[in-house]
Amino acid sequence: MDYLITEGYPSAAEKFAAEANIQPKADFSYIQERVQIRDSIYRGDLQAAIELINELNPELLDLDKRLHFSLLRLQLVELIRQSFSSPDPSLVGKAIEFAQKNLAPYAPLEAQFKIDLERAMALLIVPRDSWTSGVSSGPSGQSASQVQNDFGALAELVDPSLRRKVAKEVNEAILQSQDQRREAxxxxxxxxxxxxxxxxxxxxxxxxxxxxxxxxxxxxxxxxxxxxxxxxxxxxxxxxxxxxxxxxxxxxxxxxxx
Structure with missing residues (x-):
């Protein structure tokens, strides 16, 4: 039960509680809120995820700069991805403007912020063919190797595992803000x-x-x-x-x- 609640399996937790005839201590509505945030991150809809986090805890991202930066950097990656998959040339400018407005202020705060921002911006010089052939195929099997060949050291930024990593960090931060254990x-x-x-x-x-x-x-x-x-x-x-x-x-x- 502890694992199902902490990791975010509300339906399974409810069924387990019913079959075991136990009364769970957790409010399943809080689990569902975390799941909605997770699903938004998995879809690449970082704006929705950030809005949901702020609704749940308006102070969380203000207090946790690294978490906020991770979300914003992933949002920048998704904007760059969209700019290469769309015929709209203005999307590249929007991605750059987003980086200048939301991520650039973090660069003076910590050296790693600057490095991570520079690596994300480097995605803009990756050839369009690499985006359309490698990333669109998915992360598994031969396509994973193709992504590695096309993006080199930047491959981790376009791999879906980055979404899972950020979602995990968000889940743990929310649990901690609710005075719960970060992990099961x-x-x-x-x-x-x-x-x-x-x-x-x-x-x-x-x-x-x-x-x-x-x-x-x-x-x-x-x-x-x-x-x-x-x-x-x-x-x-x-x-x-x-x-x-x-x-x-x-x-x-x-x-x-x-």
Whole structure:
């Protein structure tokens, strides 16, 4: 239940609560608000997403500059994408104007903001053929390789995974603003298990070459709907970041003395 609520599966959470005959503590309307924001980001409609975030919490983006910048940069990428897919020549100018008005003020605040803005603006010099052939084909299989060839170091900016990454950041920020955990407990436990295995191997503990988490085959459903209940995925289920600085916290989960 914790995972379904935190990750944004309202229909599945309701069904689980009904079948388990339990009363969920969370208000499902709040989950649906996060899902609507996520869906807007997945569609590339960043303006709608920002408006929904401001309706939910008017101070969130003002207080979290990095999150706001990530949303605005993704919006710029989508505007540039539209300018190359449309015969309207004025869209390029609109993308540049958007960058000057909304993103340029962030550049003096932090060096990384300037770097990220420059990389996004570099998309304007990518040949039109690269946009129409590579990006329109989708992110999987041969087309992913084609995108990499066409965009080089900028490929990550036009890959749909960037939308998922930003949606994940937004989901976690909203949860934190509502005094909830940023992630479901199961994610911490999976990382703790991975950390404990790594520690055991470093200490030469006798372990099998491969210890399965029982999650094999889950990647194929990453971008699909959650069963047939109408919930789409709120955050990435793929590669978790194993670089955990909170050693004591990991030791507590894994019952390993620090």
């Amino acid at each position: 407990n199961i994610r911490y436990l999976v990382r703790a298990r991975s950390w404990a295995e790594q520690l055991a191997r470093e200490k030469k503990v006798d372990l099998p070459d491969h210890l399965s988490l029982g999650l094999d085959g889950g990647d194929s459903a990453k971008d699909s709907q959650n069963g047939h209940n109408g919930d789409t995925e709120m955050t990435e289920n793929g590669g978790e970041d194993n670089s955990i600085n909170a050693y004591a916290e990991m030791a507590r989960y894994a019952h390993v003395a620090s």
